[in-house]
Amino acid sequence: MLSPKSAYEAQGGSPSSMQAMTAMTTGNSYSPSSYTSSGYSVTQSMTTLGSSYSTGMNGVGMGTIPPSHTSMTTMGMNSVPGSQLTTMSTMGAQHPGLANSLGVGMAHPGQSMSPMSMQGSVNGVNMNLTREDVLNRQKQYRRSYTHAKPPYSYIALITMAVQSSPNKMVTLSEIYQFIMDLFPFYRQNQQRWQNSIRHSLSFNDCFVKVQRTPDRPGKGSYWTLHPNAHSMFENGCYLRRQKRFKCERKAALKAEQKAENEEVLSGAPAGQQPPPQANTPVHNSPTPESTHVSSSPMTVTTQTPSPTLTQLTQPKPLAPTAVPVQSQHPQEQLGYPTRPIPQTSPMSAAMSMYSTDHIKTSVHPSFHHPFSINSIISQDHKLTELKGYDPMQYSGYASMYNTNPSVVPKQEMETPASTEPATGYFSGYVPQYSTTASTLQS
DNA sequence: TCTTGTTTACGCCTGA
């Protein structure tokens, strides 16, 4: 039986190709033996490198790829014990933001993602498959494309949901829906994981609750990411985090309040110990000023330091300095400046959402973790860079979903963008905000 | 009543 975290799946590109893949994970042990593939008979091997990216693979996570073998769009999916495996391509997620932007098999409306659709013309490459080949692969497809647990933590899933939202904030129900759309695994046992989602939202400082506006009535609040929480997933890897995000101020206030409570209970003077200070995780850049979401929904007041816990966690009447920010980016609502980022397409916008390459990359500036969206999408390009392969010839799913040359490795993305309009399957998705996670790191 | 949100507790896993 496979351990829940051991099975891993990758999706092959060219149906007729066999390939070996050396993938890396950070802190996740996907044993080679359980690292399987589906969709087609793709032979793979996987090397778990832990956090040491020192294999001379340029951080791409692609190892030996024999000539004539296609590139691969990788999306890790855990298995559940005794379960079969699945790939993203079967999930039929139609979330306009993330799902499509992932380029991992999200069927564009109207386009089938059956193996048949992978035949014939992938970026103009004629697969020349016989009917028998197609039928065999369809059988294999049906056998192996099932619903396995993704390797992403709930925090990661929530983060994805938030990031995929045009407004960068989502309701709880939207988070549920996003996850279920994207990962069929979560269409089962909803009570279990949804409880965990709620727990994650409340427990983790990286998620900030935003009150609704009167003009947007409904149940529940919106949730967004803490402005300093965008670097939780190092190297853009949405697997297990290296460090948990903690809001220092909030933690300090909690500690303070706890001390006060203890004081009340014990009668001893409190505050004899300094509140937790700023040497908490490196993710947390010092917050210049406190912020809190006003009770006047979608408004934020910025304040000078020393907020109380209540100020951080509870609504407050609109301060004179508060400005309505209803149409602003949530990060701006939280008092953090944002700046527009040149984006050439919705795809690149989505990519940049998931890119955490702005985070210090201890390995190489161009490093993309194989579990990062960038790596998932741009492995074809990486291959081209590394091996001199022709991406048009060895294109994987990533290239199937985007014909825009702006979908390029990060270092290219960060260059001033052209004004070329979005093309391909993503042209219908226009993020409301051009600000991305990377812009929030100041 | 159901959903949303908070909190606590516990166990497993992983890396230091």
Added chain:
DNA sequence: TCAGGCGTAAACAAGA
């Protein structure tokens, strides 16, 4: 071995 991240369960409160 230990600390921390994570998943899960459960109890409870508040609001629609």
